[in-house]
Each structure stands twice: as structure tokens, then as C-alpha cells.
Amino acid sequence: IAGITQAPTSQILAAGRRMTLRCTQDMRHNAMYWYRQDLGLGLRLIHYSNTAGTTGKGEVPDGYSVSRANTDDFPLTLASAVPSQTSVYFCASSPERNQPQHFGDGTRLSIL
Amino acid sequence: QKEVEQNSGPLSVPEGAIASLNCTYSDRGSQSFFWYRQYSGKSPELIMSIYSNGDKEDGRFTAQLNKASQYVSLLIRDSQPSDSATYLCAVPRDYGQNFVFGPGTRLSVLP
Numbered sequence: 001i002a003g004i005t006q007a008p009t010s011q012i013l014a015a016g017r018r019m020t021l022r023c024t025q026d027m028r029h030n031a032m033y034w035y036r037q038d039l040g041l042g043l044r045l046i047h048y049s050n051t052a053g054t055t056g057k058g059e060v061p062d063g064y065s066v067s068r069a070n071t072d073d074f075p076l077t078l079a080s081a082v083p084s085q086t087s088v089y090f091c092a093s094s095p096e097r098n099q100p101q102h103f104g105d106g107t108r109l110s111i112l
Numbered sequence: 113q114k115e116v117e118q119n120s121g122p123l124s125v126p127e128g129a130i131a132s133l134n135c136t137y138s139d140r141g142s143q144s145f146f147w148y149r150q151y152s153g154k155s156p157e158l159i160m161s162i163y164s165n166g167d168k169e170d171g172r173f174t175a176q177l178n179k180a181s182q183y184v185s186l187l188i189r190d191s192q193p194s195d196s197a198t199y200l201c202a203v204p205r206d207y208g209q210n211f212v213f214g215p216g217t218r219l220s221v222l223p
Contacts, residue, residue: 031210033210033211035213040215041215042200042213042214042215042216043156043200043213044213045210045211045212048210048211050210056210058210090155090156097204097210098144098204098205098210098211099204100146100158100161101146101158101211102158103155103156103157104155105154105155106155
């Protein structure tokens with residue numbers, strides 16, 4: 001079934017550790033996005049990529065990095081996790097930028 | 113003024129009634145608008161897109177857009193308990209941040 005796969009589904013991580021959240025899509029979408037969703041704050045864009053080889057900063061990029069080596073994969077890395085990064089992380093994709101997005105099932109991340 | 117605003121709710125309606133969800137936006141240059149539904153503990157799913165002034169209907173859902181008033185709404189006719197969810201309004205931008213989501217309105221349809 002075509003769609004977006006995120007891994008892991010959930011993770012508990014010690015502060016200061018490095019963590020990479022994986023996102024893969026098989027729809028050949030050019031644009032991909034990473035969001036975090038926190039209670040009361042809604043969905044906030046962390047980073048985006050409008051096409052393979054390019055990335056851009058969203059609303060809350062600090063502490064996160066991304067890469068887009070190919071069309072399908074868009075990993076999100078926390079270089080040194082902090083408790084404020086505890087959140088639910090959603091990866092999304094769209095055929096082109098500014099078109100309707102399809103979301104993965106999310107990763108629930110807890111930083112202790 | 114926030115870029116995309118929605119009433120947080122909860123909005124409670126009886127089963128069979130019309131639920132009206134509203135969204136206002138600040139960027140007059142916005143050209144397209146999307147409504148997503150998010151069930152508790154799940155990811156957002158797209159339910160409606162609208163690009164021009166007026167109404168767009170899809171089954172029990174109607175999206176209404178008024179660019180002059182910078183207002184987009186979602187009507188759900190014959191509301192069902194299965195419609196109980198948070199509804200997110202999203203507005204893409206041509207500059208800066210790629211996409212802006214509103215905070216969402218929580219809808220509760222009472223049997």
C-alpha cells in the first residue's frame with residue numbers, strides 16, 4: 001500500500017543522546033515535511049524539502065537537522081536530545097510544494 | 113494576529129445536526145486552503161481542498177471560501193459520532209514557512 005512509513009513508532013530517549021527519526025515514502029512525491037505536534041500548540045513545521053537535494057527551515061528548526069539524499073527518504077536527526085523535544089513527530093509529503101500533504105502515522109518521542 | 117486562527121472548541125453538536133467550523137487567515141495572497149481531520153492519537157488526513165471563492169461540496173462536507181473576508185469554513189451536514197475529531201485548517205505560503213496549520217477545532221458529535 002502506497003504511503004509514508006515512519007520509524008520508530010515510539011521511543012524513550014535519555015537527554016543528550018543522538019536520535020534519527022526515519023521517514024520513507026513510495027509515492028514519488030517531490031516535497032516532504034517534518035512537523036512536531038504538542039498539546040495546545042498544534043502542528044509546527046520543523047524542516048521541509050521541496051525536492052531531493054534541497055532543504056529549508058520551518059518554524060521551529062533549532063536542535064534538528066534533516067537531509068534529502070533521494071526522493072523517498074527524509075530523516076530527521078536530533079543531535080543532542082533535550083526534554084523540550086518530547087513530542088509527537090509527523091512526517092508528511094506532497095506531490096509538489098504547497099499541495100495537499102499526506103501524513104505518516106507519527107513517532108511519539110519522550111526525552112528524559 | 114496569528115496567521116491562521118480557529119476556535120479551539122470543543123464544539124458540541126447533536127447527531128444529525130450541521131457542524132460549522134471556521135478559520136480565518138492573515139495572508140491576503142493565500143490561494144489555496146485545506147481542511148484536515150485528526151482523530152485522537154492518529155495523524156491528520158486531508159478531507160477538503162478549496163481554491164476559489166464560493167462553495168465546494170463533497171458528500172456531507174462543504175467548504176466555503178471568502179477571500180475578501182479572509183475566511184474559510186467547513187460545514188458537516190448530518191453529523192455523525194464518527195465525525196468527532198479535531199479539524200485543522202491549513203494554508204500554504206509562497207514565502208518563508210512552507211505551510212501554516214491552524215490550532216484546530218475539536219468537534220464532538222453527541223449521539
